[in-house]
Amino acid sequence: MPGSTSDRAERADGRSRTAGDVACLAVVGAGPAGLAAAVTAADHGLDVVLLDAAASPGGQYYRSPPEELAAVLPRAAVPPRAAPKGQRVFSGLMDRLAAHRAAGGIRYLPGHHVWTVTRTGSGWTLHTVVGARGEGGPAVRARRLLLATGAYERQLPFPGWTTPGVVGAAGAQAMLKSGHALPGRRVVVAGSGPLLQAVAVSLVRAGARVPALVEAAGYGGYAAAPRVLAANPSKPAEGLRHGAALVRAGVRVMSHRAVTAVHGTDRVEAVTVSRLDRDWRPVPDSGRTITCDALAVGHGLTPQLELAVEIGCATRTCADGSLAVRLDERLSTTVPGVWAAGEPGGIGGVGLALTEGELAAHAIAADVQGRSPRETSGRVRSLGRARRGQRAFAELMAEVHRPGHGWRDWVEDDTEVCRCEEVTAGRIRTAVGELGAADARTVKLLTRAGMGWCQGRTCGFAVRALAVSAGAAARDPAPDRRMPACPVLLSALAGADGADGMEPLDVDESPDTGRGGTRS
Amino acid sequence: MRRIRARTSPGPGAATEAGAGSGVEGGGTGDGPGFEFTFDGRPVAALPGQSLAAALWSAGVLSWRTTRVNGRPRGAFCSIGTCHDCLVTVNGTPNIRACLLPAVPRDRVTTQEGSGRAGLHE
Numbered sequence: 001m002p003g004s005t006s007d008r009a010e011r012a013d014g015r016s017r018t019a020g021d022v023a024c025l026a027v028v029g030a031g032p033a034g035l036a037a038a039v040t041a042a043d044h045g046l047d048v049v050l051l052d053a054a055a056s057p058g059g060q061y062y063r064s065p066p067e068e069l070a071a072v073l074p075r076a077a078v079p080p081r082a083a084p085k086g087q088r089v090f091s092g093l094m095d096r097l098a099a100h101r102a103a104g105g106i107r108y109l110p111g112h113h114v115w116t117v118t119r120t121g122s123g124w125t126l127h128t129v130v131g132a133r134g135e136g137g138p139a140v141r142a143r144r145l146l147l148a149t150g151a152y153e154r155q156l157p158f159p160g161w162t163t164p165g166v167v168g169a170a171g172a173q174a175m176l177k178s179g180h181a182l183p184g185r186r187v188v189v190a191g192s193g194p195l196l197q198a199v200a201v202s203l204v205r206a207g208a209r210v211p212a213l214v215e216a217a218g219y220g221g222y223a224a225a226p227r228v229l230a231a232n233p234s235k236p237a238e239g240l241r242h243g244a245a246l247v248r249a250g251v252r253v254m255s256h257r258a259v260t261a262v263h264g265t266d267r268v269e270a271v272t273v274s275r276l277d278r279d280w281r282p283v284p285d286s287g288r289t290i291t292c293d294a295l296a297v298g299h300g301l302t303p304q305l306e307l308a309v310e311i312g313c314a315t316r317t318c319a320d321g322s323l324a325v326r327l328d329e330r331l332s333t334t335v336p337g338v339w340a341a342g343e344p345g346g347i348g349g350v351g352l353a354l355t356e357g358e359l360a361a362h363a364i365a366a367d368v369q370g371r372s373p374r375e376t377s378g379r380v381r382s383l384g385r386a387r388r389g390q391r392a393f394a395e396l397m398a399e400v401h402r403p404g405h406g407w408r409d410w411v412e413d414d415t416e417v418c419r420c421e422e423v424t425a426g427r428i429r430t431a432v433g434e435l436g437a438a439d440a441r442t443v444k445l446l447t448r449a450g451m452g453w454c455q456g457r458t459c460g461f462a463v464r465a466l467a468v469s470a471g472a473a474a475r476d477p478a479p480d481r482r483m484p485a486c487p488v489l490l491s492a493l494a495g496a497d498g499a500d501g502m503e504p505l506d507v508d509e510s511p512d513t514g515r516g517g518t519r520s
Numbered sequence: 521m522r523r524i525r526a527r528t529s530p531g532p533g534a535a536t537e538a539g540a541g542s543g544v545e546g547g548g549t550g551d552g553p554g555f556e557f558t559f560d561g562r563p564v565a566a567l568p569g570q571s572l573a574a575a576l577w578s579a580g581v582l583s584w585r586t587t588r589v590n591g592r593p594r595g596a597f598c599s600i601g602t603c604h605d606c607l608v609t610v611n612g613t614p615n616i617r618a619c620l621l622p623a624v625p626r627d628r629v630t631t632q633e634g635s636g637r638a639g640l641h642e
Contacts, residue, residue, distance in 0.1 A: 071568075152600060164594065171596065174600050175573065180567065422588070
């Protein structure tokens with residue numbers, strides 16, 4: 001509704017509002033993109049609700065120990081949220097968030113996971129759950145929606161990857177950032193993508209030995225795009241910094257290699273690393289064993305799209321084969337009144353997320369104030385330029401680390417592909433080869449792969465790849481529909497209704513610790 | 521059920537390499553910031569604000585669930601609530617994601633067998 005004024009003016013002195021109130025903008029996710037968007041939108045005078053599943057702001061990138069843990073750790077043991085410049089950026093965002101919360105411009109709801117979004121009149125109703133068990137939380141209404149839902153780690157299966165001690169690379173980093181815990185003392189880092197370097201550096205700093213960093217692609221692909229690198233000087237600089245730190249720590253960086261076996265029954269004792277050809281096919285008899293007690297593995301990140309897909313936003317296939325929300329220059333999705341910023345539009349990292357969050361907020365403010373998209377400020381133009389450069393790097397990164405078809409050759413028939421339902425590659429191959437399944441959906445119907453607790457988030461990419469025969473032209477896959485976006489108790493589902501008769505929105509902003517019902 | 525052998529903490533601080541964060545003694549001694557909960561009846565030290573998964577990792581425990589089909593051990597994998605590998609039974613309630621739930625003193629955490637709903641069939 002262009003031209004509608006911010007309803008902050010209509011609000012009585014920041015008192016807690018009831019669900020009858022409709023915010024001007026709801027931002028889902030308080031990571032870099034969501035934070036930048038929320039504070040910029042509030043700067044424009046918009047009335048913002050910022051919802052986040054975590055107990056404190058920052059998302060996965062700025063993740064840090066909760067206050068009570070940081071208070072008892074020696075200073076040296078608290079990992080920095082980011083490099084010094086990144087710390088300053090985060091502190092600035094937090095200061096602005098605090099100021100806007102005090103002034104009533106932003107309502108911040110930590111510990112609220114949005115499980116579905118429904119259309120209400122000309123706006124949206126966001127249904128939330130709180131706590132560890134998914135109990136019903138308040139429903140929040142807003143006229144506009146910004147999805148800054150971030151990403152999660154992409155995985156490719158390999159023999160032994162369900163052995164305890166094999167953990168996500170990003171997962172190991174997350175546990176270290178917020179929980180001061182390591183999965184082992186001697187941790188091999190493997191997979192593909194620049195995140196692995198950051199993970200290895202974090203593990204080393206925390207006192208783990210990292211005997212090897214095993215990269216399936218090579219880093220040479222970046223050199224083929226000097227102009228993109230020149231436009232993103234911080235990226236190669238960071239790579240060199242991490243590389244130097246790894247050399248100093250005695251980490252052997254191996255490229256064009258992958259972990260093709262895990263040894264150990266109840267926990268990791270060693271891994272086999274094999275050389276890969278250009279298509280990521282393991283080279284026979286090239287395996288070497290590395291002793292370790294944990295393996296941190298991952299193939300970059302993949303966008304978190306549940307809400308976008310449910311609302312009906314069109315997607316695109318990125319250079320690495322992952323799906324992302326299709327966005328225009330102004331971060332609009334194909335659904336009017338819905339924008340997205342950061343990783344949902346394609347994995348690009350923290351810099352891109354900050355740029356897009358701010359840019360989306362300017363676009364939303366222009367929409368609210370009824371300004372033409374052509375009336376842009378210098379700031380918006382320079383953000384647009386920055387975004388184009390950062391998106392180019394994101395596409396390059398996706399291209400360099402796109403899994404080669406040959407990875408399927410390291411998957412044995414008894415390798416579990418779907419961790420939740422324990423569906424092996426053999427069963428998937430039977431579904432494809434003998435039962436005629438030609439897409440992930442049919443494979444799911446025949447094998448249950450992707451039907452478990454995680455709803456295919458972990459195995460979806462791999463199942464799709466296994467469902468098309470090697471070398472077949474990759475068709476644009478349809479995005480997975482996963483409603484609800486997170487676990488919801490039936491009682492919460494039963495209590496959720498479209499728009500009317502909602503309980504008042506409780507603006508108690510202390511995070512729910514989520515222990516309701518887990519104490520006896 | 522397969523007993524998981526605990527071992528000395530591999531958490532940061534336990535390592536002796538240069539650059540290791542110095543450890544904080546958890547545990548229920550009553551005079552430190554740490555506290556204890558139990559895992560399958562054994563005491564596990566935790567620090568305030570640590571998730572159950574982080575505390576279990578720090579105690580050298582990597583698995584606290586057996587799978588529904590093959591009865592294989594599983595623990596934390598993604599650490600951000602997405603993968604559900606880390607489901608565990610807490611104070612009798614099954615299917616709690618250990619990576620998301622902060623530990624509190626005297627929690628009774630037990631290995632979750634399969635769906636954790638065996639009681640329904642008794």
